[in-house]
Amino acid sequence: MKKGIFLKLLIPFLAVVFLVGFSTAVVAKQIRIGGLNDTTGATSDVGKDYAIGMADAFKYINSQGGVNGTKIKYTWFDYGYRIPEAITKYKLLKRLGNIAIMGWGTGDTEALSPTVNKDKLPYVSASYSAHLTDPKKTPYKLFFSSDYSTNARAAITAWFDKKWPKKKDYGKRKPRFAACYMFASPYGSAPIKAIKDQAKLLGFEIGPDQDVSLFAIDTKSQVMGLKKFKPDVVWHGNTTMSVAATVRDAYALGLGADWIINNWGFDENLPRLAGEAAEGVMGATPCAFFGQNYKNMDLVVSSAQLYSPGIPVGKRLIRTVQAWGDALLIWEAMKRADKKGVDLTKKGCGPGIMKEGFETMRNFDIGLGASPISFTPTDHRPTTGCLIQEWKGGKFVEVERVDLKKRWPKLWATKWLGW
Amino acid sequence: MKKKLAFMMVLIFGLSVALMSCVTIKVKPTAANLKNPVIKLESFEVPQYDGYWYISNKVKPTKGKADNRGAPLPLSFLFSVKNPNAYPILLEGFTFTVAFDKDFDLVTLNNNDSYWIPAGKTTHVRATTMITTRSGLLSLLVTGGFKLKERKWSPWDALERWWKGVPEASVPVTVKEGSFAFSANGVTKVIAFEATYP
Structure with a gap:
């Protein structure tokens, strides 16, 4: 009797075991x-x-x-x-x-x-x-x-280290800095306080900001606004299309300033859209370009x-x-x-x-x-830092990898977290 | 009794193997023998049409909150996928971009669903997405500004042309940059796809 029950239970059990064992339908985690x-x-x-x-x-x-x-x-x-x-x-x-x-x-x-x-x-x-x-x-x-603030601080620092010493007014006066970005954009405005803080730290004279829409394809009025201040370097905190429009207009109107750009405005499409105006433009690259x-x-x-x-x-x-x-x-x-x-x-x-x-x-x-x-x-x-690259002679080349923590360890540790 | 038990176990094992062999593929898929499935865009339609309109956030709506809102334009694509292989293949998903007037990308669609296609058979897969004049406007302003300038179109000219012309098939709708991912028994293959309708 006991064997009978055992067999009755064993046979269906074995059947299930065999079928499940062979089945490909077992769902993996x-x-x-x-x-x-x-x-x-x-x-x-x-x-x-x-x-x-x-x-x-x-x-x-x-x-x-x-x-x-x-x-x-x-x-x-x-x-x-x-x-x-x-x-x-x-x-x-x-x-x-x-x-x-x-x-x-x-x-x-x-x-x-x-x-x-x-x-x-x-x-x-x-x-x-x-x-x-x-x-x-x-x-x-x-x-x-x-982060955007590290990008911005690194970009202005790289310009200060590598470009400013080659300018004719170097050593004669303070370098002049201005910023373009869409005021209403959280992305655009996020690092502005930090880059101005860095500009002050490095001894820049800071000019008025220019409001450039993310959708702008004509930025002549903003470029004319910049011309009054005569900046040596301008930060652009927008995305590629409006950055390209501004760089193009600045080139056409003879602004004569260098450009440093946040990472979302600095990509392979920038030279395609801005043409020869993109020569010498620098930007924050948190990673390398494709390829x-x-x-x-x-x-x-x-x-x-x-x-x-x-x-x-x-x-x-x-x-x-x-x-x-x-x-x-x-x-x-x-x-x-x-x-x-x-x-x-x-x-x-x-x-x-x-x-x-x-x-x-x-x-x-x-x-x-x-x-x-x-x-x-x-x-x-x-x-703790960012690689800054430049569009030069038809390709992106490294300018400087700026490590903010190494340069300003106390400020990095105690002042710059969270903004 | 022991003989009977042993006989039953052998019988069950044999039956299990026999049953599984019925569902086991005869030709084992390999990277070398996996032929490219054939994909075609069979048809395109706008399954529901609500005309051309745009309401800015300055207009107070009858109900709900004011916002920038635009006419929806659902886009439905029917693809046929033929499996030329002697074993079933799994379409694991696909991605493609929809462009109007060939140059203006309006949406990139991703489908995460899986479809088994039996050996030698053709199946149909429908992909539906939706854009609005609002999403189209934003996309145009960000990605299409310079192209619009070249054609001397305003964004509104383009949107009206598309919202009126696409449902009547007078504006070409292009499926581009398509990638259809297939697999068979661990072997995978991704096929590129592009087509324009009509």
């Missing part, structure tokens, strides 16, 4: 990461290349075994730089069980900041505002790049060819490289956290990724021409 991008809206000129670069990067990461053998399911949406849609899509990604979000700009990052803090979800985005680097306020916001000869760039280029064959490689931008910077950053954080036993396949692992992943990084090198990355529980400024 995945790490879910969500993405919010702008491929339609006001920042799509740079957002599209970033979005596609990010998707390429996660495909490459999966081809390398994902996170210590667990594959990543990367799901991304275009939110068109519309904040209500960013919030809706964020909630959807959260419902889908994503454990981290690869976000995009200042709009979504700032709007979602309180929710992200509450949800304890790492939010790696391409908004590099220094206001987002103080973990007391935004403990889950991360990026690989130098430049730096460590890991071969992976970026080969993945672009393999995973996005419909887009000619000649059309890819530094934005792809920036996306890789953020993807490699979260990959490393997840690998570290996973090794420490954080279960990345389950919701609620955000604090674990922060503590055992991101915040264990000290001078981590992702290659790509980026500066070494560190995060501590009290300081989320990823890097």
